[in-house]
Amino acid sequence: xxxSILTGAVAIGLVWSTAGTARLAAxxxxxxxxxxxxxxxxxxxxxxxxxxxxxDVGGRTASGASPTAPARGPGGxxxxxxxxxxxxxxxxxxxxxxxxxDPALGCTNTAFGTLNVSLxxxxxxxxxxxxxxxxxxxxxTYNSFQIIPIDGRPRRDAVPPSxxxxxxxxxxxxxxxxxxxxxxxxxxxxxxxxxxxxxxALHMVERYRRVDANTLEIDATLExxxxxxxxxxxPKQTLVLAPFDQIMELACSNETxxxxxxxSKQASAK
Amino acid sequence: MKRTFLAVLGAGLVALGTGVPAWxxxxxAAAYDMGNTITVHGVINQVLLRNPHSWFVIDVKDASxxxxxxxxxxxxxxxxxxxxxxxxxIKAGAEVTIKGFRAxxxxxxxxxxxxxxTADGKTYGMFGPQEGPGK
Numbered sequence: 001x002x003x004s005i006l007t008g009a010v011a012i013g014l015v016w017s018t019a020g021t022a023r024l025a026a027x028x029x030x031x032x033x034x035x036x037x038x039x040x041x042x043x044x045x046x047x048x049x050x051x052x053x054x055x056d057v058g059g060r061t062a063s064g065a066s067p068t069a070p071a072r073g074p075g076g077x078x079x080x081x082x083x084x085x086x087x088x089x090x091x092x093x094x095x096x097x098x099x100x101x102d103p104a105l106g107c108t109n110t111a112f113g114t115l116n117v118s119l120x121x122x123x124x125x126x127x128x129x130x131x132x133x134x135x136x137x138x139x140x141t142y143n144s145f146q147i148i149p150i151d152g153r154p155r156r157d158a159v160p161p162s163x164x165x166x167x168x169x170x171x172x173x174x175x176x177x178x179x180x181x182x183x184x185x186x187x188x189x190x191x192x193x194x195x196x197x198x199x200x201a202l203h204m205v206e207r208y209r210r211v212d213a214n215t216l217e218i219d220a221t222l223e224x225x226x227x228x229x230x231x232x233x234x235p236k237q238t239l240v241l242a243p244f245d246q247i248m249e250l251a252c253s254n255e256t257x258x259x260x261x262x263x264s265k266q267a268s269a270k
Numbered sequence: 271m272k273r274t275f276l277a278v279l280g281a282g283l284v285a286l287g288t289g290v291p292a293w294x295x296x297x298x299a300a301a302y303d304m305g306n307t308i309t310v311h312g313v314i315n316q317v318l319l320r321n322p323h324s325w326f327v328i329d330v331k332d333a334s335x336x337x338x339x340x341x342x343x344x345x346x347x348x349x350x351x352x353x354x355x356x357x358x359x360i361k362a363g364a365e366v367t368i369k370g371f372r373a374x375x376x377x378x379x380x381x382x383x384x385x386x387x388t389a390d391g392k393t394y395g396m397f398g399p400q401e402g403p404g405k
Contacts, residue, residue, distance in 0.1 A: 029293070041379065057349040060396025099300045104322065122322060140348055141321050193300060248348045252321035 036213040037174075042132060044150075045174050045210045050247055053115070071116060079235045082112070082189040082222060083196050089228035091106040099193025103186060107252035109144045109163045111183055111198055114191040114267050117218065117237050117259040118146075118206060121164070122191045127247045135169055135176060140247040148178055154256040155181075161200060163187035172207075180204040189222075198227035214241045302371040302382040304347030310340050310381075314364045319347035319357055326383060328366060342368050342383040345397035365389040 038046040053068075054061030056153035061067055071079035083203040086094060096270050102172045104110060106124055119126035123141030130136070137146045155168045163186075165180035181203050206220040223231040284313050298304075312330035324344040344350065351357065360366070366388055370381035386394045393399075 056352050056397070058345050058353060058395070059349075107321070124349070143321075244352075248351070250319065250321050250347050253318070264352055 027259050037210050038213065039115045040130060040132065044171055045176075046099060046130050047128045047135060047176060047208055047210055047216065049216075050125060050242040050245055051216050052242045053117075053238075054240050055124075057124045068115060073235075080232065081194075081196070082224075082228070082232050083194070084199070085228045085230060087227060087229050094195045094197065097195045097197065099195070101195070102191060102193045103163075103188055104191035105141060105193075106141075108187055109139075109142050109268060110189060110191050110219075111163060111165065111187040111202060112189045112204065112222065114156045114194075115237075116220075116234050117239070118164075118204070118220070119218070119239075125242060125247055133269050135178075139248060140250070143249060151175070155179075167203065174209060176208040178204075178206040178208065181204070197227070198224050201226045216241075217241070298382055301373060303374050304371050306372045307369065307384075308372045308381055309367065309369050310342075311367045312340065313363075314360060314362050314366055315339060316362055317360055319350070322346060323351060326360070326366070326368065326386060328368065329377075338379055339379065340368075340379040342370050342381045342386075344383045344386075350398040353398035355394065358385070360388065360394075385401075 002181055038048070040046045054063075054065075055067040057068055059067065069123060069222050073079045083091075083094060104114075109121050113120045114122050115124060117126070119139065121127065121139035121142055121144055123139060124139050127140070128135060128140040129138065133149060133151045135148045135150055137148065139145070144164060146164055146167050148167040149173065150169045152170070153168075156166060159166050161182050161184040162182050166182040167180045168177050168179045169176055171177070183198065183202040185198065185200045187198075189198055190193075202222065202224045204220065204222050206218060209217045211217050218237040218239065220234040220237075221231050222228075222234065299397075310328065310330055312328040315327040315329050318325040319326070324347050326344060328340050328342070329337050330340055337349045345383070366386055368383055369385040370383045373380040373382075383396055388394075
């Protein structure tokens with residue numbers, strides 16, 4: 001009996017000790033991970049790198065998940081999307097559109113991003129290059145860029161509207177806050193034929209935080225009072241560093257669009 | 271049977287053993303009939319590694335000797351390449367068999383690629399050799 005009690009006590013002690021060791025190791029790893037955040041000479045986090053969701057389109061992440069899986073709410077329900085917040089009038093207009101109207105078919109960039117990550121635009125990977133004056137975001141699939149001043153200058157005026165908007169940034173602690181306005185109304189929020197038009201009143205605020213050396217968290221809120229009933233709070237996005245340090249330059253071609261529209265009709269037979 | 275056009279209709283998604291991508295630059299489900307599978311054997315006319323999606327264009331000869339051109343849509347080129355696809359690995363003139371889903375517009379010889387098999391038996395999926403991400 002005494003032996004059993006002692007054995008049990010030792011076992012409990014071992015478990016406790018092991019758990020304690022694991023806790024300490026986790027805390028230590030977290031501290032090391034946090035301290036390992038790369039920083040620029042001015043002390044801000046360096047967001048530079050190629051970022052993705054852990055895999056490419058068509059692949060699987062380490063957990064086996066698809067990197068293109070749609071966002072879910074806390075209860076597993078589909079998360080709200082930009083079009084889900086359309087006003088009745090905007091929803092009525094949306095019903096007159098279809099996937100064939102998607103500007104992305106003609107190589108037009110999206111206003112936001114088809115996977116809820118503007119760094120990706122159309123695609124599932126993007127690259128950030130940070131300098132003392134700018135954070136530069138490069139998208140791969142449609143070869144676009146966004147130059148975000150972070151040196152305190154005011155937003156430019158007399159800049160024509162663009163499909164991706166005009167961006168300005170500032171630091172709030174270790175968080176990069178990016179504010180985008182001056183959009184055209186000719187791009188959509190997403191690609192892939194998902195009807196998601198917006199107005200020229202679109203306003204986007206994104207918050208980027210490198211939580212450790214390998215992880216980038218992004219929060220975003222989009223408001224568009226001309227078409228939405230309330231701002232769209234985008235589900236938090238968590239990206240990881242990709243195992244390569246350079247995205248590709250691959251052209252988007254309207255030739256593809258012509259193929260889609262039927263260049264391969266039977267009449268083309270030789 | 272070489273270079274003979276084989277159209278197998280209605281074989282179903284499961285028969286091909288492939289998944290339908292839930293994500294694409296346009297709506298695959300709107301453009302292609304996932305219940306209408308086809309198998310086409312022919313010779314590569316051209317490979318277009320273009321965004322948003324790549325295309326394999328092949329010349330197919332039917333039983334009477336008439337050649338028709340078919341186009342099959344594949345994945346984003348960068349994704350295909352990172353999955354192990356090499357840009358010059360399949361060249362014009364190569365003999366291939368392509369399985370896929372036919373366009374809803376039946377007037378077009380067009381499909382969504384699910385599997386491409388070369389004459390030496392190597393297979394490629396919509397996003398290349400499917401060797402996994404980032405390889």
